[in-house]
Each structure stands twice: as structure tokens, then as C-alpha cells.
Amino acid sequence: MSDGPAIDAGRVIADLRELDRRTGGPDGAQRLCWGEGWRAARSLLGELLAELGLEAERDEAGNLWGSLEGEGGPALAIGSHLDSVPDGGWLDGALGVMAALGVLRAWSEAGVAPPRTLTLVDWADEEGARFGRSLFGSSAFSGTLAVDELRGLRDGDGRPIGDVLSENGVELDRAPRAGGRRGEVAAYVELHIEQGPVLEAEGLRAAAVSGCVGIERHRFRFAGQASHAGTTPMDRRRDAGLAAAEAALRVEEIGRRHGGVSTTGALAFEPGIPTAVAGQAELMVDLRHPEAGELAAMLGDARAEVEAIAARRGCELEMRPVWRIDPIRFDPELVAAARQACTEATGSDRVLTSGALHDAAEVARVLPAAMVFCPSAAGISHAKEEDTFEADLVAGIEAFGLLAHRLVRGGLQPT
Numbered sequence: 001m002s003d004g005p006a007i008d009a010g011r012v013i014a015d016l017r018e019l020d021r022r023t024g025g026p027d028g029a030q031r032l033c034w035g036e037g038w039r040a041a042r043s044l045l046g047e048l049l050a051e052l053g054l055e056a057e058r059d060e061a062g063n064l065w066g067s068l069e070g071e072g073g074p075a076l077a078i079g080s081h082l083d084s085v086p087d088g089g090w091l092d093g094a095l096g097v098m099a100a101l102g103v104l105r106a107w108s109e110a111g112v113a114p115p116r117t118l119t120l121v122d123w124a125d126e127e128g129a130r131f132g133r134s135l136f137g138s139s140a141f142s143g144t145l146a147v148d149e150l151r152g153l154r155d156g157d158g159r160p161i162g163d164v165l166s167e168n169g170v171e172l173d174r175a176p177r178a179g180g181r182r183g184e185v186a187a188y189v190e191l192h193i194e195q196g197p198v199l200e201a202e203g204l205r206a207a208a209v210s211g212c213v214g215i216e217r218h219r220f221r222f223a224g225q226a227s228h229a230g231t232t233p234m235d236r237r238r239d240a241g242l243a244a245a246e247a248a249l250r251v252e253e254i255g256r257r258h259g260g261v262s263t264t265g266a267l268a269f270e271p272g273i274p275t276a277v278a279g280q281a282e283l284m285v286d287l288r289h290p291e292a293g294e295l296a297a298m299l300g301d302a303r304a305e306v307e308a309i310a311a312r313r314g315c316e317l318e319m320r321p322v323w324r325i326d327p328i329r330f331d332p333e334l335v336a337a338a339r340q341a342c343t344e345a346t347g348s349d350r351v352l353t354s355g356a357l358h359d360a361a362e363v364a365r366v367l368p369a370a371m372v373f374c375p376s377a378a379g380i381s382h383a384k385e386e387d388t389f390e391a392d393l394v395a396g397i398e399a400f401g402l403l404a405h406r407l408v409r410g411g412l413q414p415t
Helices: 009-023 036-051 094-110 136-142 161-167 172-184 196-204 238-257 294-311 331-344 359-363 388-410
Strands: 062-066 075-080 118-122 185-193 209-214 214-225 261-270 280-289 316-325 351-354 370-376
Touching: 009 036, 009 094, 009 118, 009 161, 009 388, 036 062, 036 094, 036 118, 062 094, 075 094, 075 359, 094 118, 094 161, 094 185, 094 388, 118 185, 118 359, 136 172, 136 294, 136 359, 161 172, 185 261, 185 331, 185 359, 185 388, 209 359, 214 238, 238 261, 238 280, 280 294, 294 316, 331 370, 351 370, 359 370
Parallel strands: 075 118, 075 185, 185 370, 209 351
Antiparallel strands: 062 118, 209 370, 214 280, 214 316, 261 280
8 A cells, every 4th residue: 555545436426426416417517505405415415424434514605524533733624615517517616525434434434543534625615606706615614715705795596695694503603713724734736627728639537736816806886877778879878788798808818918718707777678878788708817917917908998898988987896815825735746747547647737726726826736627528617518538537536536635644744
């Protein structure tokens, strides 16, 4: 046993299939955080941990932990998130949680205590799909969760975030106390699908991840004047809808200009009927870039363009930040270890920067962290068509298992 007991990739995939059976369907994964499907997913995780004689423990932010005691500490944390976007994919996040379970199962069934405690973590509300605030649980752990900035958030049904969290046993004001666990953890590694096309295009089955892009997410609200669609002359209109539509096109141009990516994924008009000029319009903008300076320039350009559009179309403008994170670089030694594990398991020493956001980005603020990617078929994610070929899943799981075992046995020095 040079590194550790071998992870059973087939069993990990079987667990993922069972999760999909319980919380998925023809429209994709239905594990929106804080909802019934998400709770069902966590119930399954609790059952699987119980099979190993382990108990799921929830912290103040709703993160779920399960530990296999080792000969020393602090622990190596491994995991990801079970929550999904609406009509999402069966692997996004869940792969990392079930692979982490597979690592704990390998040691447990071998009947050997690992040299260091292994701790599985399922981070709460990674996606931010319900309230627009991604990485809720992991940011509470890292200490960056600003509770006062969240109090006004409501979901699509108008429900306040505090009420929804309370129904799930989480009190918003107490969530930052989840950071009290930081001293129990030495490092964190995570397995995830790429959610993009690079690995598949290059014919690779796994890759180390060097870090995550930075993100600026903002809400722009235009206030014009609602008026009759038939009687209001074109040159007398204060059309908030057209202002928002023009802004969305400018935001796209900004992403191309700076070599980043920019998205207007939410756009709403009021009163939202075909016989009235829109008096109010709101769009949500997501800007991403791996370099902090370019990301700041993208945001500056977006603000300037949107202000000019509002002025030209006779609309008032309200700009409100929703959430942001700087570009994050993962720990170089852990990235090197992940690269070596991928090379040994799959023959690939590729290193990528993630264009998607992950809990590892928040954890990396306070602890050494790294990730392993496996391919996404056709680069599709956040959609019911999301998939990864089973041979690629097996390769990625085995590379991750090798990384975790190596870190437990010798890559991190027990205290």
C-alpha cells in the first residue's frame, strides 16, 4: 500500500446514479439549494456515511461534514457541493462529493486508520442560483461572508434569504461562525467536471487546476416611463427595456475586448406586456477574467457604457453590486501534486485555469487548496445534457483518489 487503498470508481459512479435517480429526471437535476431536492440529496449522503459508521454534522452555515478519524491532524478536507442550478446536470458538484465519499470508504473498508484525519465536506449553496450569492457556505468558512450585504436578498418568489435559511436550520447572523472549523483543516482538494470543452477537445481524461478566474456580478436597473405602445411616438419614449437590451450588447462587447467573458443571464421588463413601453428594466451582469487588472477594467467599462446608455435614453440608473471574488491562485505544491497524480493515472500533465467558480476558490483564501478536472462531454454544463463518458469519470476519480491518498500519507505532515 504505497499510497493508500484504491478508490472504487465504479461504486462512486453508482452513488452518483442513485443520486440522479432520487433528485433528477427528464428535466435534469433538481437540487436547488435550501429546497426539497437538495435536502433529499443530503439525506442520501447521510445514508452513505452511516454505512461507514460515520455521522453527518452540519455547521452554522449549513455545510455538511463527515470525518474518518486518522492517526493525526489537522485533517485533509475533500468534497464539493450537492446543490445544482435548476434543471442542471447530474455531475456538477456531486461528482466531488461522491468521490470524497469514495476516498473515505476505501480507508474504512481497508480497516486501516489513515495517517491523517480525512474529512468530507458538502458546501452549502455553491451555485448561488436562488439568491445570486455564490459560495455561501465556503465563504462563511473562509471568513468573507458579509451578512449585512445579504439581508435584502430575495428569491424568485420574493422570499427573503433569512426566512429560507431559517427553514433549513441556518440562522443568517450565525453563519460566519462556520469559520471556527478552519483550525481543524490542513488543506483542501476537490474533484470537478471541467464544465468546458478544453479537455475533451485535447483528448485528455484529467487535469490539474491552477486557480479560478475573478468574478464581478452586478445588477443594473433602468427607470424610464411606462407608456402606451400605440400612442407614444418613437422620439418621445423613455424605454427602459431598450436601454437594458442595448446595455446587454455592450456588455458582450466588453468581454470580447478584454479577453474575458461577460454574460447577461437575467433580464426583466416591467410591466412586461406587448402593448406597453417598458417603464422599468433590470439586468444581471456577470464579468469574469483570470487577471485582476483586466477584470477591474471590464467593470469600469461596463459602468461607463451603461451610464451613457441610460442618459441617452432618458432613464435613471441604479447600479448595485451582487457579489465579487478576486482571481484565485491555488497552492503551487498542491497543484504540482495534482498534476503528478493526473500524469500517473491518465498520462496527462495538463494544467488549466478554471473559468467556472468553485468552493476551492474560497477555501484557497485561508488554506492550501487545489483541484482536479475531468472532461465534460461537448463542454456542456448547467444543463440537463451535462455528461462525462464513464471511462473519463473513472480516470478522473482514480486520479483524485491517488492525490488524496498521497496527501494523507506523505504530502502533508501530520501535527
